[in-house]
Amino acid sequence: MEHSSVILIVDDNPEFIHMTGTLLTRNGYEVRVADSGRQALSLLDREIPDLILLDIRMPEMDGLAVCRQIRENSRCEDTAILFITGEQDRASLEEGFRLGAQDYILKPCQPSELLARIRTHLQIINQTRELKAAYREMDQFCHSVSHDLKSPIQVMHQLLELLSVILKESANPLPEDADEVMERLFHKCSQAEAMIMRLLDFSRMTQLPCRPVPVDPEKIIRNAYNDLVLLEEGRIIHLTIEKLPSVCGDPVLLSQLFTNILSNSLKFTRNKPEAEIRVTSQVKKGQTAITITDNGAGFDMAYADRLFSVFERLHSSSEFEGTGVGLTIVKRIMLRHGGDVSIQSVPDEGTSLTLYFP
Template sequence: MNFTQAMNQPEILLVDDTPEHIETAVMMLRESNFKVRIATKGSTAFKLIEQHPPDLILLDVYMPEMDGFDICRILKTESDFNYIPIIFLTSSNDAESIKKGFELGAQDYVVKPFNTSELLARVHTHIKLKKQTESLLKSNQELDSFCYTVAHDLKAPLLSLRKLTEYLALDYSTLLDNDGLELIDTIQQKSQEVVKLVDHLLELSRMSEMPMNIEPINLEQLFRKVYDELINLEPPRNVNLRINYIPFIQGDPVMIKLLVINILSNALKYTRIRKDACIDISSSENETEYIISVRDNGAGFDMRYASRLFSVFQRLHSQNEFEGSGVGLAIVQKILKRHHGLAWMTGKVDEGATFYFSLPKT
C-alpha cells in the first residue's frame, strides 16, 4: 500500500469490551483494508475520537461504566462529532435495543455473532454515505463563497455606475431632451434594482458564514418593531396588523431580525393591492417546537409552484406587478436551517398567503 492509499484508508473505531468480538471484527475489517482502533470503554472511546475522528463507529450496546446508548446520546447531541455514523452491535433477540439505538440517532445495527458479508456491506454503505455528505457540504461551501465573491466584486462597479448616472442627470440635464432624461431615469431605477439584488446575495452568503450568538428573543416585540420600521418607509396605507400571543424564542438576534424583515416585507408588499390589508400573526406549539404563522390577504400565489418559493431567484409574480429579487425567502430558509427550524407557505391566487416557520424549543 502506498502513502496516498494509506491516507485514504477509512478508519473505524470499534467500541466493545468482549475480547472474542474484538478479535473477529478486527480480523474482518483489517482484511478489507480498514484501519481499526479499539476502545474497551466509553472514556477511551471519547479520547480516541477527540484525538482523531474516525469515519465510522461500531458500538457495542452493553458495556460496564457507560453503555453504548449513553455514548451514542453524548456523541449525537452534545458533541461536535454528530456527523460520524454509528452502527450498533446487538444480539439477535434485542429488538428493544435496536429501536432505542435508532431513536438516539444511530445509523444502523449489526447482529452478533457477526456475519462477515453483512458487517462489511453495512460498513461500506455508511462510509460511502458519509463521504458523499462531506463532498456535498464542501460543494455547498464553495458555491456560497463563489456567490459571495461574485456579489462582492460586482458591487463596487455597480455603485460607480449609479454615481456616474447621477452626475449625468445633474450636470447634463439641460443638454438632454425628454427621451434622454427618461432613459437616465430608467438606468437609475435598474441600477438601484441590481444594487439591491447584490446586497441580498451578500446577505444570503453572510447567513451561511456568520457565527451564531444564541439568546432569548422577544419575538412579539420584534415583529411589532420591524413592522413599525417597514410601514414608516411606505406611503400612507390602511393595514390592520393583529398579533396574537407570540412566545419568546431562542435565536441569533441579527439573523432572526432579518428573517422577520423578509417575512413582513413580503406580507406588506403583496397586500399593497388591497384597500384594507390584513396581516395576522399567531403561534402554536407542541412538545418540541413553536410554530409561528403570518397570514395576509394579499395577492396570494399558485400552490402548484409552492416548492419553488424558497429557491434563489424564483419569483411567482412579475417585476411589473411586484418588484423584488427573489432572494428574501432563500435567506429566510437559510436562517431557519441554522436554527434547526423549518419554513413552508400556503396560499391561493388572489386570496392571500400564509407563511409558517417552526423553531425548536431548546
C-alpha cells in the same frame, strides 16, 4: 477514500473487539478501539473517526448515553454511528435513532453484512462531505462575484447622476425621451444594486455561525416589524401575534428570517385597503410550528416549488418590487436550525408561511 476511513469500535467484549478489528483491518480500514463509553469519549478528544460501531449494552455508561454525548459534539456531526446489539430491543433502538444513530447490526455479526453496511454508510458520509464542500464553494463564489460587482455598479450610478446634471445644464435641447431613458437607467442600476446586496445577504446568512439559544420569537418579530413599518407611512396595517412558545435559535439569523417574511407580507398587502398580518403557533410531535398569515396578493400553488430558489419571482417587478432572494434566505436559515418551512397561498386572498422548529 474508503481505505483511509477510521472506524472506532466501542464494546466491553474483548473477543468482539479483536474479531471485528481484525476483519476491518484486513479490509483496509484504520481501527481504533475502546472497551467503555468513557474511554470512547476520551478518544474523541484526540481524533474524530468516520464511523463508530457502538455496543448498546455496556456497564457504567451504555451506548445510548455515549451516543447522546457524541451528537452534542459538533466535531462529530458527520460521523456515522452504528449500534451493535445482541437483541432487538425496539425501544432502545428507537431511542438510539432519535439521538442520531444511523443503523444497527445484530450480534453475532455476519462479516459480509457488517462490511456491506459499513461501506454503505461511509459512501453516504463521503457524498455528504462532497456536497457540503460544493455548497461552500458556491457560497464563496456567490459572495466573491457579488462583492466584485458592487463597486462598478455604484460607480455607474454615480456617473449616471453626474450625466443627468450635465444634460440638464446643457444649452442644447434634449430629445423628448431623454428624461424617460435616464429614469429607466437609474431604475435598472438600482435594481442591480438591490440584487447584489441581497446576494451578499444570502452569502452572509450561509457563512455566519449558527449559535442556537432559547429565544422569544414574539420579541424578534415585533422588533423586525417596528423597523419595517417605518417605511409604510399612511397605510393601515394590523399585526396580531398570539402567545408564542420559546424556540431554540440564533438571534441574528432569526432576526433576518422574520425581517424577510414580514417584508414580503407588507409588500404583497400593499394593494389592500387594510393589511392583516397574523402570527400563530402550535406544538405537535415535538416541533414548534410558527405560522405567519397575511391577506395579500397570494399566488397559484402550482408554482410553489419555485419560491425557495434564488431569483425566482411569481409577480412581475411592475406589480411588486423585489429580487427573489428573500425566501431562499428563509429556507436556508431554517435548514441551518434543523427545521423546515412550508407555504400555502390562494390568489388574491393571501399567504400562510409556516416555520418548523425542532
